[in-house]
Amino acid sequence: MPSEQHAATPDPKTEQILAASREIFLELGYAGTSMDLVAQRARVSKTTLYTRFPSKDELYVATISAECERSGLHFAPDTFDDVPLEEALRALGRRFVDLIWSEAAIRMHQSVTGEATRVPQAARLFFQAGPEKAIATFVAFFERAAARGLIKTDDPAFVATQFLATMQGGVHCALMLGACDTPEEAEREAYVAKAVALFIRGLA
Known part of the structure; x- marks a missing residue:
């Protein structure tokens, strides 16, 4: 565990x-x-x-x-050392989509986006406290994975941002625009599993 x-x-x-x-x-x-x-x-x-x-x-x-x-998005790089890479990515993917697809996160993101031109300070603070910290955590995770020989990359930061973008998917955009309902548990699990499998193949 x-x-x-x-x-x-x-x-x-x-x-x-x-x-x-x-x-x-x-x-x-x-x-x-x-x-x-x-x-x-x-x-x-x-x-x-x-x-x-x-x-x-x-x-x-x-x-x-x-x-x-x-939501468990701030974690130590060695947290998943005893877990196979694909299993770790699926667990992290679920944490990520459970947060960013949640009603509260969508409402907050909509609010920040709506205020961005009028109150740029709010958008900057939101990015620093949320996305920027999450990205840094995932960069550290992929740096460790590369150092342990689990993935082949000379740019862990790029891998981290691409992983998060893959997890975010088109669903996030649709939710932001009110164009779809929040995915159910089974839909989330299936989406993350497919996205991680595709991502793993890209790292091979």
């Missing part, structure tokens, strides 16, 4: 704040969210909120990061 590194469990007040901020950022977007509203929704004092998150930017980054942590 793979062992994973997790961030220290947040204290109850921090969990309350992050739960409230997640709801509000989804409802109102970055621009429409205020620290006062988060404090009210979380039922904490402003002092408690600002002690843990001195600015809205820091709260936004923490909210996105917490979502990625819950």
Whole structure:
């Protein structure tokens, strides 16, 4: 069974704040969210909120990061050392699609995209806290796989970005546009299995 590194469990007040901020950022977007509203929704004092998150930017980054942590997208490079490569990629692929195809992630992505030209800071923070960290984690995973002789590549960063793009697929675009329903469990499993098999052949 793979062992994973997790961030220290947040204290109850921090969990309350992050739960409230997640709801509000989804409802109102970055621009429409205020620290006062988060404090009210979380039922904490402003002092408690600002002690843990001195600015809205820091709260936004923490909210996105917490979502990625819950989905298992932040993991140590050696987490899957005892698992065959294809099995590891299928597990990671499922984690990734379960997050980015989720209703919450789609709503957040739609909000960020809609605000990008008006509030570019929100888009930049979203990318740094979510996609950029996920990409770095997968780059480290593929660097280790290459060092162990499991894959042949001189560009693990390219392999990582292509893997994530393959997992994202056309489904993500359709979900963003409201053009399809969220895939069911069996559909997700089948999609990831086919995508990983194709990806593995490309690395052979």
